[in-house]
Amino acid sequence: xxxxxxxxxxxxxxxxxxxxxPYHHGDLRSALLSAAExxxxxxxxxxxxxxxxxxxxxxxxxxxxxxxxxxxxxxxALAAEGFRQFLAAQAARExxxxxxxxxxxxxxxxxxxxxxxxxxxxxRLMWQSNRPDFNSPDLGLAxxxxxxxxxxxxxxxxGRTTADEAAVWALxxxxxxxxxxxxxxxVGSLDPxxxxxxxxxxxxxxxxxx
Amino acid sequence: xxxxxxxxxxxxxxxxxxxxxPYHHGDLRSALLSAAExxxxxxxxxxxxxxxxxxxxxxxxxxxxxxxxxxxxxxxALAAEGFRQFLAAQAARExxxxxxxxxxxxxxxxxxxxxxxxxxxxxRLMWQSNRPDFNSPDLGLAxxxxxxxxxxxxxxxxGRTTADEAAVWALxxxxxxxxxxxxxxxVGSLDPxxxxxxxxxxxxxxxxxx
DNA sequence: CTCCTATCTTGACAGTGTAAGGATATGGGC
DNA sequence: GCCCATATCCTTACACTGTCAAGATAGGAG
Numbered sequence: 001x002x003x004x005x006x007x008x009x010x011x012x013x014x015x016x017x018x019x020x021x022p023y024h025h026g027d028l029r030s031a032l033l034s035a036a037e038x039x040x041x042x043x044x045x046x047x048x049x050x051x052x053x054x055x056x057x058x059x060x061x062x063x064x065x066x067x068x069x070x071x072x073x074x075x076x077a078l079a080a081e082g083f084r085q086f087l088a089a090q091a092a093r094e095x096x097x098x099x100x101x102x103x104x105x106x107x108x109x110x111x112x113x114x115x116x117x118x119x120x121x122x123x124r125l126m127w128q129s130n131r132p133d134f135n136s137p138d139l140g141l142a143x144x145x146x147x148x149x150x151x152x153x154x155x156x157x158x159g160r161t162t163a164d165e166a167a168v169w170a171l172x173x174x175x176x177x178x179x180x181x182x183x184x185x186x187v188g189s190l191d192p193x194x195x196x197x198x199x200x201x202x203x204x205x206x207x208x209x210x
Numbered sequence: 211x212x213x214x215x216x217x218x219x220x221x222x223x224x225x226x227x228x229x230x231x232p233y234h235h236g237d238l239r240s241a242l243l244s245a246a247e248x249x250x251x252x253x254x255x256x257x258x259x260x261x262x263x264x265x266x267x268x269x270x271x272x273x274x275x276x277x278x279x280x281x282x283x284x285x286x287a288l289a290a291e292g293f294r295q296f297l298a299a300q301a302a303r304e305x306x307x308x309x310x311x312x313x314x315x316x317x318x319x320x321x322x323x324x325x326x327x328x329x330x331x332x333x334r335l336m337w338q339s340n341r342p343d344f345n346s347p348d349l350g351l352a353x354x355x356x357x358x359x360x361x362x363x364x365x366x367x368x369g370r371t372t373a374d375e376a377a378v379w380a381l382x383x384x385x386x387x388x389x390x391x392x393x394x395x396x397v398g399s400l401d402p403x404x405x406x407x408x409x410x411x412x413x414x415x416x417x418x419x420x
Numbered sequence: 421c422t423c424c425t426a427t428c429t430t431g432a433c434a435g436t437g438t439a440a441g442g443a444t445a446t447g448g449g450c
Numbered sequence: 451g452c453c454c455a456t457a458t459c460c461t462t463a464c465a466c467t468g469t470c471a472a473g474a475t476a477g478g479a480g
Contacts, residue, residue: 162397166408169394187372
């Protein structure tokens with residue numbers, strides 16, 4: 001299938017035409033993570049295949065096992081990494097926003113949506129899939145951190161009730177999810193500036209005391 | 211596996227101990243749909259297996275093909291049926307709500323959430339999966355009807371802008387999705403009456419002119 | 421240099437979706 | 451009553467998937 005005959009490895013002299021990928025990849029773990037996300041983005045959440053990921057990384061179909069155990073392990077690690085970048089996307093928005101609590105909260109919501117639109121399949125893996133193991137310490141921690149960040153910001157913006165938290169979270173999450181699956185075409189097709197303006201206006205509706 | 215030897219069928223006399231399910235099921239199509247939803251609810255969106263569905267319906271693994279073509283066909287039909295019941299859930303709330311446009315809109319949002327909490331996996335199939343074929347006339351029509359119902363109600367409640375539609379939809383959708391995946395435990399664990407009160411209060415925040 | 425360990429490959433197995441063709445019932449025409 | 455056209459369901463086969471077990475290979479510690 002690959003056309004690579006399983007020939008024994010000779011010392012990699014210059015005359016070796018086929019550039020022999022070394023037996024040991026060097027950084028297979030992160031290579032598999034990027035390959036996994038690429039596969040996820042191209043073929044979709046449902047058609048995800050561990051063997052395809054391995055092939056994309058140029059490695060045998062059983063190589064991922066050593067680093068991640070099984071497919072769930074890979075997806076768990078990928079989701080955890082996703083949650084960290086998810087928080088980073090929010091931080092990026094917060095850094096350029098006004099420093100008052102309300103603006104910071106809105107900025108976090110914008111980052112929430114940014115991430116979902118930029119990497120919709122990863123977003124789906126994190127929020128709507130049960131393939132990752134959310135009991136994993138790594139993933140559990142990363143996911144909880146994302147949630148806690150929101151709760152903190154709502155509190156700083158004057159939110160005190162469960163309803164305040166739920167309202168802001170649900171609104172941001174709903175916008176993100178609908179935009180990620182391209183169902184809010186009236187909003188998603190706007191140019192970035194206009195979209196930002198509309199989104200921030202919408203998010204403000206959920207703010208405590210609005 | 212089933213213990214049913216592939217013996218030829220003799221006339222079903224009373225002495226026939228093993229009650230022979232007739233060769234023709236009678237209503238296999240709808241039996242497969244219910245089996246599919248049950249499998250979906252029990253084993254989750256990702257572990258869905260066409261062969262398990264067939265086994266649950268007491269039929270060979272290739273029997274679904276005749277009625278639905280392939281797995282995507284079955285899931286498409288299931289999602290379409292889901293959208294119809296989704297609208298019915300909203301109608302049920304609207305029927306018992308005050309008749310002013312704002313209350314009707316809130317009621318529709320509550321029905322939105324009701325459905326997601328009652329049948330989370332089906333909700334996920336409809337909104338976050340790409341396994342159903344959304345270009346199918348049947349599913350496309352059902353999904354569009356659900357969307358149109360919301361747009362109409364927003365308009366009647368005084369909504370005029372894209373932002374109004376997006377705000378109400380996203381808030382209801384976010385609540386539904388987070389509750390379906392059990393991430394809003396502070397809301398989801400309330401008793402129905404208290405939860406209704408909180409949810410309607412939240413949804414009202416997104417209303418135009420609130 | 422030797423050996424230990426981590427890394428990667430090969431090969432096998434059960435389970436999956438789908439296609440092709442055979443078996444069985446149902447009903448309409450005679 | 452008989453015959454067959456059709457719809458329904460089954461059996462078989464194939465490629466692909468995830469996982470496991472066992473072997474091959476490299477790199478580093480001693």
